[in-house]
Amino acid sequence: RAREAGGNGWRFYDAAMNREVSERLAMRNGLRKALERREFELHYQPQVELADGRLVGVEALVRWRHPEQGMVAPLRFIPEAEESGLIVPIGKWILREACRQAAAWRAAGLDVPYVAVNLSAVQFQRGDVVLDVLEALSASGLPPQALELELTESVLLHDAEGVLATVRRLRELGVRLSIDDFGTGYSSLAYLQRFPVDKLKIDQSFVSRLGEGEDGRVIVSTIVQLARSLGLGTLAEGVEDEALARQLAGLGCRFGQGYCFGRPMPADGLAEWVAANPARLPAARTPA
Numbered sequence: 001r002a003r004e005a006g007g008n009g010w011r012f013y014d015a016a017m018n019r020e021v022s023e024r025l026a027m028r029n030g031l032r033k034a035l036e037r038r039e040f041e042l043h044y045q046p047q048v049e050l051a052d053g054r055l056v057g058v059e060a061l062v063r064w065r066h067p068e069q070g071m072v073a074p075l076r077f078i079p080e081a082e083e084s085g086l087i088v089p090i091g092k093w094i095l096r097e098a099c100r101q102a103a104a105w106r107a108a109g110l111d112v113p114y115v116a117v118n119l120s121a122v123q124f125q126r127g128d129v130v131l132d133v134l135e136a137l138s139a140s141g142l143p144p145q146a147l148e149l150e151l152t153e154s155v156l157l158h159d160a161e162g163v164l165a166t167v168r169r170l171r172e173l174g175v176r177l178s179i180d181d182f183g184t185g186y187s188s189l190a191y192l193q194r195f196p197v198d199k200l201k202i203d204q205s206f207v208s209r210l211g212e213g214e215d216g217r218v219i220v221s222t223i224v225q226l227a228r229s230l231g232l233g234t235l236a237e238g239v240e241d242e243a244l245a246r247q248l249a250g251l252g253c254r255f256g257q258g259y260c261f262g263r264p265m266p267a268d269g270l271a272e273w274v275a276a277n278p279a280r281l282p283a284a285r286t287p288a
C-alpha cells in the first residue's frame with residue numbers, strides 16, 4: 001500500500017514507522033514518569049455469587065490518569081509496559097496498592113473477602129513475583145487468603161518448570177489463584193492438573209455467546225464440567241444482564257462479574273455499592 005502512494009512510497013513508509021517508534025518512546029517515557037508522579041490508580045469491580053448476588057471479592061483493574069489525555073484504559077498501555085519491562089515496577093505498585101486497599105476496607109468493617117490482582121507473564125519472566133507478593137502482604141497486613149492472583153494461560157506456557165515452581169510457592173503462601181480469560185489460550189488438561197489453581201474465569205467472549213443458542217451453551221457447560229472434575233470453581237466474566245446470570249447459574253457456574261452487577265469503580269465507591277446491593281436471598285429472586 002505504501003508503494004502505491006507513488007514515487008514517495010518508501011518515504012511514506014519510513015514516516016509511518018518513525019511515527020510508530022516515536023509514539024512508543026513517548027508512551028514509554030510517559031509510563032516511567034507516571035510511576036513517579038503517582039498517575040496510576042486502581043478501580044475495583046465486584047465479583048458475586050450468582051445464586052444470591054452476595055459479594056465474594058473484587059478485581060483490581062489499573063487505570064492511568066494521564067495529565068493531558070484523561071483516563072487511559074489498560075489495553076492502551078499494558079502492552080508497552082510489558083514490552084519495556086516497566087510492568088515489573090508498575091505491577092509491584094499494583095500489588096501493594098490493592099493489598100493496602102483491601103486491608104483498609106477490612107479495617108473499616110467492609111466485608112470484601114478478597115481482592116484479585118492481574119499478573120502479567122512478564123512479571124514471572126523478568127520480576128520476582130513471590131517477593132513482590134510477600135512484600136505487599138507484609139506491608140498491608142492483609143491475610144494471604146484475602147489476595148487472589150489472576151494468571152493468564154500464557155503465563156503457564158512460558159518456561160513451564162520455572163513458572164510451575166513459582167506458582168507452587170505462591171500457593172504455599174496461601175494466596176488464591178485463578179486463570180483469567182480461560183478458553184482463549186492454549187492450556188491443556190495436563191497443565192490444568194499440574195498447576196495448583198482454584199478457579200477458572202470463563203472468558204467474556206464465551207459468556208456473551210451464551211445468548212446466541214446451543215453452541216454457546218455447550219462451550220460454557222463444558223468448561224464448567226471440566227472445572228468441576230478438576231475440583232475448581234468457575235466465575236463468568238462479562239455478565240451484562242440478568243438473563244445471562246440466570247443461564248450461567250443454571251449451567252452450574254457459581255460466580256460472576258460484569259456490568260449487570262457493577263462496573264469497575266474507584267475504591268471509595270465500593271461501600272456505597274455494598275449498601276445498594278445487599279445479598280438477595282434466593283427466595284427473593286423467585287417469589288412464590
Ligand code: C2E
Pocket residue numbers: 045060061062073074075078091094117118119120180181204237238239240257258259260264
Ligand atoms: P481482564 O483481567 O479480563 O479484566 C476484565 C475486563 O473486562 C476489564 O476491562 C473490565 O472492565 C471489563 N468488563 C467487566 N465487566 C464487563 C462487562 O460486563 N462487559 C464488558 N464488555 N466488559 C466488562 P479493563 O479494566 O479495560 O481491563 C482490560 C484488561 O487489561 C484486563 O482484562 C487485563 O488483562 C488488563 N489489566 C487490567 N488491569 C491490570 C493490571 O492491574 N495488571 C495487568 N497486568 N493487567 C491488567
Ligand code: MG
Pocket residue numbers: 059118150180
Ligand atoms: Mg482479570
Ligand code: MG
Pocket residue numbers: 180181201203237
Ligand atoms: Mg479476564
Ligand code: MG
Pocket residue numbers: 181203204237
Ligand atoms: Mg477478559
